[in-house]
Amino acid sequence: MLGDPEDLYRVVSLLEEATELAADDDPETLTFYINLAKGYLSCFHRLKNVESLDKCTLVLENAIHTAKGAASRADQVFRLSDLAHSIVAHFLAITQSSESLDRVFVLYDDILDLIPDEHPNKPSCLDKFAVLLATLFDQKSDQKHLDKSISTVEGAISLSQGPTSPTLLMFNRLGSSYLLRFEQFHDHNDDLEKSITAFERALETNNQKADRQRFLNPS
Numbered sequence: 001m002l003g004d005p006e007d008l009y010r011v012v013s014l015l016e017e018a019t020e021l022a023a024d025d026d027p028e029t030l031t032f033y034i035n036l037a038k039g040y041l042s043c044f045h046r047l048k049n050v051e052s053l054d055k056c057t058l059v060l061e062n063a064i065h066t067a068k069g070a071a072s073r074a075d076q077v078f079r080l081s082d083l084a085h086s087i088v089a090h091f092l093a094i095t096q097s098s099e100s101l102d103r104v105f106v107l108y109d110d111i112l113d114l115i116p117d118e119h120p121n122k123p124s125c126l127d128k129f130a131v132l133l134a135t136l137f138d139q140k141s142d143q144k145h146l147d148k149s150i151s152t153v154e155g156a157i158s159l160s161q162g163p164t165s166p167t168l169l170m171f172n173r174l175g176s177s178y179l180l181r182f183e184q185f186h187d188h189n190d191d192l193e194k195s196i197t198a199f200e201r202a203l204e205t206n207n208q209k210a211d212r213q214r215f216l217n218p219s
Helices: 005-021 029-047 050-069 074-094 098-114 122-140 143-159 168-184 191-205 209-216
Strands: none
Touching: 005 029, 029 050, 029 074, 050 074, 050 098, 074 098, 074 122, 098 122, 122 143, 122 168, 143 168, 168 191
C-alpha cells in the first residue's frame, strides 16, 4: 500500500531544510544533496510528475558545484554518478524534452570528469553513460549522441586494465555502434573496419565456449 503523499512531502521538506543548513565547504554536504535528490525521485515515483525530476536535476547541479570545490570522497562521487544515471533513465522514459535531457546529460558528463582515470570503477561508469547516450540516439536519431556514445565506450576501453579489462559487451557495443554509424551516416570511412576489429576483440576477451556461443548467436 502506498503511503500518504503528505508524509512524503514532509520528509522532502525536512531534507530541504537539512540541505540548506549544510555548509558548502563540508564534504558531507554532498550526502545531504544526494539524500534530497532521492527524496525528489521518490516523489516522482509516487506522483509521476516531471517537476520532481527537474528539482532532482537542480540538486544534482548544486551537488556537482560542491564536489568541485571540496575534498569529495570517491564513494560520494560514485553515488552522484548513480543518481545522474537514474535521473537520465527516468527522463528518457517519460519525456521528449530535449532541453531537460541535454541539461542532465551535461551534468552526468561533468560527474564523470570528477572521477580519476586511474580509479578501477571509472570504465564501468563510462560504459553505463554510453548506454544511455545510445538510448538517446535511438529516440532522437541525432548523430551527435551516437558519436558521443562511441567516444565514451572508446574511453572506457582505453582505461580498462588488469582486473577491469574491457568486457565482451563493451567491444560488442562498440562494434555495433560503429556499424550503425557506417550504415546510417556514411561519414566515417573507417567505421566498417573498426566495427570488424571491435567484434574480433570481443571474441578474444573471453574464450569460454558458452560466452562465445552467446556472443555469436544472441537471443
